[in-house]
Amino acid sequence: MSYKTKKVMPIGIVSELTGLSPRQIRYYEERKLIFPERSKGGTRKYSFLDVERLVNIAEKMEDGWRTYEIRRMEKQKNQEELRREMLRGQLNAAFRQRT
C-alpha cells in the first residue's frame, strides 16, 4: 500500500489539512462520503487520499450540493472508472498486449 492510501492520521491533523471542522469530517463519514479506519481504542485514522476526498467534498458543498448528491456523484465516478478498467482488460485480452 502506498503512502497516499495508508490510514495514519488523526482527525485533528485532517482538520488542519482540509480546513474542515472535526464535526464536519465526522458528519461526512456518517453520510457515507468518507471511510476512516479505527484504532483498537476507537480513534479514527485517515489517509492522504481521504484528505483529497474531503477537499473535493468541501468544494462540492460550497457549490450547494447535498451530501447524498455528492455520494451519488462519487459512486458514478467509480463506476465509470471500473468500466474503463474492464474495457481495457478486454482489449488487452483480445490483442494479447502488455501494458
Next chain:
Amino acid sequence: MSYKTKKVMPIGIVSELTGLSPRQIRYYEERKLIFPERSKGGTRKYSFLDVERLVNIAEKMEDGWRTYEIRRMEKQKNQEELRREMLRGQLNAAFRQRT
C-alpha cells in the same frame, strides 16, 4: 511538500509501522536521530520519511551500532549527497546543460 515528508502521524501509529516501542522512538529523538514536529499541545507528529529513517535506525541498532555512531553515519551520508549535488550544479553551470 510531498506526502512522504509531511509530518502527520502520532507516535502510536509510528510504533505500529516500525515495530519500535514509543520509548525507543522518543529515545532516538533525544539522541538526535529523528526530528518530529509538535502540535500546539505538544504531541509529536511524524512523516513517512521519519518511519523509513526509524526502520533504518532499527537495523543499525540490531547490528550493534551505538546511537552516536548512527548519528555520524547519517551526517556522513547527508554530506556526501550534498557534495554530489554541488558537483552536479557546477557541471551544469560549466556546460549550460539542462537536467
Next chain:
DNA sequence: CGTGTAAGGAATTCTGACACG
C-alpha cells in the same frame, strides 16, 4: 440538512524518574 457547542468519559501522549545491566 448541515454544523456548532457543552458534557462526560475514554484513549492517547507527555515528561521525569527509577530500574537494570
Next chain:
DNA sequence: CGTGTAAGGAATTCTGACACG
C-alpha cells in the same frame, strides 16, 4: 547505554444530545 515501567497530568478524540434554521 538503551529500554521497560509505573505515575500523574495534559492533550486529543469519542459519542449522543440539544440548538438553529
